[in-house]
Amino acid sequence: MIIINVLDNFQAALEAPRVLSLNSSKYFSGPYGEDIVFIANDWHTALLPCYLKSIYKSRGIYKNAKVAFCIHNIAYQGRHAFADFDLLNLPDEFRSSFDFIDGYTKPVKGRKINWMKAGILESDRVFTVSPHYAEELVSGEDRGVELDNIIRSTGITGIVNGMDNREWSPQTDRYIDVHYDATTVTEAKSLLKEALQAEVGLPVDRSIPLIGFIGRLEEQKGSDILVEAIVKFIDEDVQIIVLGTGKKIMEKQIEELEVTYPGKAIGVAKFNGPLAHKIIAGADFIVIPSRFEPCGLVQLHAMPYGTVPIVSSTGGLVDTVKEGYTGFHAGAFNVECETVDPDDVDKLATTVKRAIKTYGTQAMKEIIQNCMAQDFSWKGPAKLWEKALLSLEVAGNEPGIDGEEIAPLAKENVATP
Incomplete structure (x- = not known):
């Protein structure tokens, strides 16, 4: 030390x-x-x-x-x-x-x-x-x-974290070519998916469900669980893009996806902010297979874009993603990081299959609308923090003034919490 x-x-x-x-x-x-x-x-x-x-x-x-x-x-x-x-x-x-x-x-x-x-x-x-x-x-x-x-x-x-809804908004995102809202999401996401498929080298086909993963490549985030689960669902009509950096052995795992599953899976082991935004906008689903997740930001970023989370049932993922309403839950995973629990692999693969079966259905359209209607700005969490801190009863502390969020934009805000 x-x-x-x-x-x-x-x-x-x-x-x-x-x-x-x-x-x-x-x-x-x-x-x-x-x-x-x-x-x-x-x-x-x-x-x-x-x-x-x-x-x-x-x-x-x-x-x-x-x-x-x-x-x-x-x-x-x-x-x-x-x-x-x-x-x-x-x-x-x-x-x-x-x-x-x-x-x-x-x-x-x-x-x-x-x-x-x-x-x-x-x-x-x-x-x-x-x-x-x-x-x-x-x-x-x-x-x-x-x-x-x-x-x-x-x-x-x-208290659940908020997120910067100016940086992460389908209406203003500086990294995507098509901006959209809840009324234009279907056609916009199809166009953005095709652009994303072309950029990463996947077959361009808007009819294929596309899954994204964005995160640190380490045990907490469960990329090793995802890699072992892919073989169990990749025979479905589906594509997957995995983006992240971290432990070298895990980077190698995702870099081999393109060879193991040609035309179906791509792994990008690089820090790439613009690509993270494009995945959030162009993917149909975002998978978050964390062993534990105190809050998580990727699901907060994804839902306003109409990108549906597939998540493990832990931490803030439980608080922010509602089964069948704004996403799909695979259940809680084993927190032991030394090995991959086969039960977790099965749970994740089963949930992915369940999610992609809804692709193109009325149920999926309703989930997308529910996702886009969520408010994950800092306004709600800030009020809860204010109330909690005022309860400490420090002399002279008073409630703040309601107003717009005024924090400066980050130089680059990447969905890799």
């Missing part, structure tokens, strides 16, 4: 509300002051509530400040050698919040420190990125990754 100026970095974050003069909003200017709520995201920021207490509150600074700790992915906790606690420059009274024992040998065997554990225990309230993921985190050791007991003791609130 290498810690370089870790205290300086956190002190900079803690000093910022007291000294930075903010003038980017017509509703507010000047420093925030000390009566604020810090939001700490994942294990990398878990020391913030510890330093807040040990350095500031102990000296009468930030007396009323609170910390909301948000878990985006419980799989990454910041487990380090127990001796490294001394490098954190924290009083000994915090040692028990970090103390952790697991059965793994990395980074060392036995007793460790766990940053995320400390962040959870030392914060005032704990959040995560979907209600169903919150339920999973307290359901047991496998999905809570050995912090389930800790989270049960503190409680946790799940």
Whole structure:
């Protein structure tokens, strides 16, 4: 474990509300002051509530400040050698919040420190990125990754993420040649599918159901499950495009799809933002076979385009995709990442077959319309976050002002969460 100026970095974050003069909003200017709520995201920021207490509150600074700790992915906790606690420059009274024992040998065997554990225990309230993921985190050791007991003791609130509906909109998408809405989706998607098929080298045929996959090539996202499932449904009248980068062995798996299933499957192991947009717009279905998925963004991006999700039943996929209404659920998958569970392969293949049977039917048309009617902007989640943070009762905090989303567009926003 290498810690370089870790205290300086956190002190900079803690000093910022007291000294930075903010003038980017017509509703507010000047420093925030000390009566604020810090939001700490994942294990990398878990020391913030510890330093807040040990350095500031102990000296009468930030007396009323609170910390909301948000878990985006419980799989990454910041487990380090127990001796490294001394490098954190924290009083000994915090040692028990970090103390952790697991059965793994990395980074060392036995007793460790766990940053995320400390962040959870030392914060005032704990959040995560979907209600169903919150339920999973307290359901047991496998999905809570050995912090389930800790989270049960503190409680946790799940709020589904929003997404940038200016970047991901079929009416304005800068990467597609045909823009459309719910009234023109059928013809537009057929044209976009043909363009996509031609671009990636698949036979051009608008009558063939086209499935897309976009994501990191690693165990969490289930690309290995998908690769093993393809053989079980590829004999159907269907095509599939897999886009992603990640572990080299998984990149090789998808690059071999074109050879194994010529004219039926294509794997692109490259970071390609424009192609991600074209898949979201041109595919009929988007498959998300995650072993676990705290929230997921790909399904949020896909549905406004009328692209129907085929998903495993985990985390935010449960909250955002409704079986038979806005997509198809394959059930929960085994979270064990060392091997591919044959039952998961069968469940995924069966669900893909079930989905493509609806292609071209009235039921499919209704699902597409239902998908496009969903609102996945940040407006709803922002209201829930506001309500939750106001419940911490920090002096002077008031509800915000309703308005349009004003965050600047990202330089490039790619559907690979």
